[in-house]
Amino acid sequence: MANVVIIGGGPGGYEAAMVAAQLGGTVTLIEEAGVGGSAVLTDVVPSKSLIATAEVMTRVRRSRELGLTPSDPALSELQEAVRVDLAGINRRLLGLAEAQSRDIATSLAGQGVRIVPGRGSLLGTNRVLATTSSGDEELPADFILISVGTRPRELADARPDGERILNWKQLYNLTELPERLIVVGSGVTGAEFAGAYNQLGVDVVLVSSRDQVLPSEDPDAAKVIQDVFESSGMTIMSRSRAQSARRDGDRVILTLADGSTVGGSHLLMAVGSIPNTENLGLAEHGVALKPGGHIEVDRMSRTTALGVYAAGDCTGVFPLASVAAMQGRIAMWHALGDAVQPLELRSIASNVFTAPEIATVGITQQQIDAGQLAVRTVTLPLAGNARAKMQGHYDGFVKLFCLPTTGIIVGGVVVAPGASELIYSVSLCVSARLTVDQAARAFAVFPSLSGSISEAGRQLHNVNAAEL
Template sequence: MTTDRFDLAILGGGPAGYVAAIRAAQLGLKVACIDENQRFGGTCLRVGCIPSKALLESSHLYQEAQQHFGDHGIETGDVRLNLARMMQRKDKIVDTLTGGIDMLFKKNNVQGIRGRGKLIDGQTIEVTGDEPQTVRADKILLAMGSRPAPLPNIEQDGQWIGDSTTALSYEEVPERLVVIGGGYIGLELGSVWNRLGSEVIVLEAMDRILMGVDGELAALAHRTFKRQGLKIHTGTFVQSARRDGDRCVVAIKDGDEIRCDRVLLSTGRVPATDKIGLSAAGIQTDRRGFLEVNADYQTNVPSVYAIGDCIGGAMLAHKAMEEGVACVERIAGIHGHVNYDVIPAIVYTHPEIAMVGRTEEQLKEAGVAYRKGICPYGANGRARTLGEAEGRVKILADEKTDRVLGVHIIGARAGDLIAEAAAAMEFGASSEDIARTCHAHPTLAEVVHEAALSVDKRAIHTV
């Protein structure tokens, strides 16, 4: 077994880990990045964000060709689904991007190590795999990410009853799919299979879907998804799910059993911090398994740092990436920065939902006085030409200072539009700043502009 010495060893090659590795190498550190998978990129790139967005785009185009191309004067005839080809496209995108990380590591002199890493102490990682080795480093950065949360009595088999990874690779379209959980992952993947022909039933234990999303937008989304064919049941507690012959059976508290072809469990994620030797290194976690860190991302062991999903907060790839950069910059003596009040989030359904800052519910609970500006997509010329007149932008601004406190969008390309709002909030902009910024015409960005004007009750194109 070989032993190598580094300035920094990173355990985990997902968005947090590989970005931190590249930035640390740019700062002159000798860096190793260890991951147990054959491809770097973590859950997001391999079995999460990227493959799911590929399927969302393909399934959306399939549905558009079936239902809406005729509105544009495009006659397609019989539109048929080639699911295998759709999956091949998804896999090719993943292969291309994961291969790109290897190239970036090579360019930046990052040592990529494939194998399962386990802490021996605060400066040593034992790696098992095809080429066992011991990695010693002055500092260790933990970036193991998270995994789907299990539920009691849900008998997952990785095929008929599974999680989001399973739902990315069905070999055929299920006739009936039950989704347990009404969060963004369940609704995104439920939308994919609904578009491809499944009867999709979403079971959510809470009294609404999309917890954490602004309540008004969540209600609009609920109505839209129902019109699209998703059967959504809130206030519904799932007691168990099991395989019964050639079908799956989902038992509901105070309700009838549901028989279906597949079950997708989508009830959040938990930190992947077990089985990596935390106790051997003396590293503490909270009761849920999240690593506890200080402002510099140090754990209670000074030589060990942690970032990303495994320290909690918003479990988002871009948040993890920002933490990776900030952490290694602080290690190198530079003031790294993450503004946790301005982390955008996006739900890639159709229409998309995007948000940054605080919701109306949060502002009311905190007793913050605010003003609100709204612009519907239907008032926007570009939205009409795209055939995307459904949706709205809502801007929340402080009543006294006019500083933007939150922006919430439901509509076409909301995920792209939210970037302007995040940039504005990062620089402490007021709604007046956005309103006085010239926006090109005709663009969807004008919906944001009009919402900013609406805060001061001087919108031009809305009644």
């Protein structure tokens, strides 16, 4: 039986452990913070739980347009009857995270995986050192997987103190809503937290160094989110770069590069992440690192050291839990001789949990605009969808890309409530190389938001494709 040692218990690590155990390996998983890693304990699970609660408050706030008003005549709006208990919200979401971590640990133990609480490092390409509270242990390894994740990046002059200046891991310590929350960084993390706290009724200032929020997303989708943010009262400071931050009693003062300042009660720094690859013995034992510290891997999750694999955010491939999990599975399928295919980046679906959500898969608008591929496209505004009208949703769209001659679907964007669910059908089309006609001929429920995907396929119908 092959000895498999996995350093890091996030999605890349625990999914790899499950596959390795299934294939008959003797598996040891070393994890310092808790099974599930930051994705489960301090990132994906708690943040998306917070966002789910915030979405409910938005529905309450817009209840009048659905015909719902307070039964108490003393109240003019339904939202006046609802109070946001941030301490209770944070207790719930941290409880959910801990429960998910326990469930994963129980599942791993049930499959025979040994979990070692501690920190792992390489002693070679076939030996791992586990540093634990009870001492050091050397573990023999036929195969090693590194899945150590990342941590929030910090600015030298804006160090988080965990009270007023915060990174996204520290937000869950808050017990009361901020009076005014300054969010530095308009990428996915910054936009998601800014949107959630705005929905909860907080005065939010979003500081963005770019012209538009979510600069890496589909530009049409990002414009929808920016418009929604601004129309809901959020202040967006575009083309503004943070320089430093300091405490002034119960206030935080953010200084920008142009010398101007912004004041608030709390400040969230969301300026990217750094891979946790230091002091693991990687370079010393032949594991090549990129200039930013990420581990170099190929599409089979192999590093430059024989028998050593890597998965997850520490590889810098695609910072998604789903990608980390797939990288971990691929690594073990390859290492232990099972059937395997290389990671296919074109079929990766991603989602931004703003309101509305942005979901994408396949080729992007940026690639099309750069002339990398000629496509036909159609965009259907959500406001024309019957189900969206019934639910009071008007912001968003469905966009499909297909090849001009064959009609094969090569990508898509969904901006809508529940886009993370709706994108799956587009993802299937991209993965299976289905045509717009095949997508259009599949039945969609009426009324439904997914009906817009079917309609987009019909509008992209190419009569010439039938002759091929």
